[in-house]
Amino acid sequence: MNRREPLIRKMTLDDLDDLYAYASVDGVGQMAGWKPHESKEESQKILDMFIGHKKTFALEYQGKVIGSLGIEQYNEDHFPEFADKKCRKIGYVLSKEYWGQGLMPEAVKEVIRYLFEEVGLDVIFCGHFLWNKQSQRVQEKCGFKHYAFDTYETKVDTTEEDEVNILTREDWQAESVVIRDYDAFDRNEIMNLYTSVGWTNYTDHPQMLEKAYMNSLCTLGAYTADNSLIGIIRAVGDGASILFIQDIIVLPEFQRRGIGTALLRAIISRYPDVYQTELMTDNTDKTIAFYKSLGFTPATEFGCLGFMKLNT
Template sequence: MSQTLTTERLVLRAWQLTDSEDLYLYAKDPRVGPIAGWPVHQNMEESAEIIKNVFQQDHVFAIELKETKQVVGCIGLLIGENSNFDLSDQEGELAYWIGVPHWGKGFIPEAIHEVMRYAFQDIHLTQLWCGYFDGNIQSKIAQEKCGFRYDHSTDLQYIELVDEHRIEHLSHIDQATWQVQFATQT
């Protein structure tokens, strides 16, 4: 399982089935999942199944607030063939979301910075990719704050989980660029 990472305000740790209540609290909000390409959770049992079948894997972290010990979001790396993109085994896709009450508080950039450090220093990836669907301005801004730069946009594609066609915008950062821009700050 993934190791535990910490930042000033956050603990990034492995998901536990006991987190299903916290997950459901945020994942039932229609402003969270659909903009990220996944459906609203219908009940706590569904949230538990998502934890068990999707989130409990290496390099996927529950975002826990140090102050309250509440799980408020998710961040993870999908490496190589586990990614939604065509990546080598030395590249990873960074994916994340956070519950609405915590939007605009800087938690996602804080978590992204630590997962980038983990990706480049601890597991030695060479490049990270991020995507956001057309209209998800918050995600675009978070990626830009963390040094990701626009690379390309996809053609209109079918997103099965939400039964919609969308354009996705991809950005990336490589290890050398991260080293120059951010490594001295950690």
């Protein structure tokens, strides 16, 4: 096989020559805390360990193995606050010949997808020595965020200053959120959203909620890569003189990641010529800051006052 695209697969005994070829080059392993392999026998031992422990993937490209990605334990002693979460750490190395083509970020993203979607992790750790700017860039490109500075005991008995980065499942999912029309009303998923933010005036009246959805002007949903609905925005009005934002909800665990802003921008962009866009919201610092950041002005500043009559 002579694949042109990078492929993540299990290591096999046939990979010995390729492993030795990149792991024996000076200046590669040192960046990850190990010395260049001095002989094929040494590479054979490492390969046997990779295969036996089943925690290391091969990165195959153009028909040969050019690197590896390992799934390891994170330092549980240093980070006990993650004890109730399912976490692992990713490590990686790439043949020097192939640096600078974006191959490792692509491979790491694929391993991240596997770890969140198929293994069901909550958090992925990834670290780099402070001076290893190349690895720092890989982690930035893959969405990891700074968590702590730490020390790392290398395989050659030295201690390195390490930056520890993490990627949470929610941050990863939020990165890949898409917004699209919500047109097939599903009572359970909608009730789940409204319940999550405690909007009982809707959840106590599910038939009103369903009718409201049927008669709305426009409803958009925010979906994760695995197609779960994590946010909604619903507008009523005539779409010419008035667009009234009736509901906007983002599941609490996905809030503060820009999804509410994206939903609001998306619905407004559907009606670029509408005369006035209105909404009624709780009078809290959080909501005021949110709507002001999107260009809304309190009605009182237009010399207006909102009135309401509730059918209780």
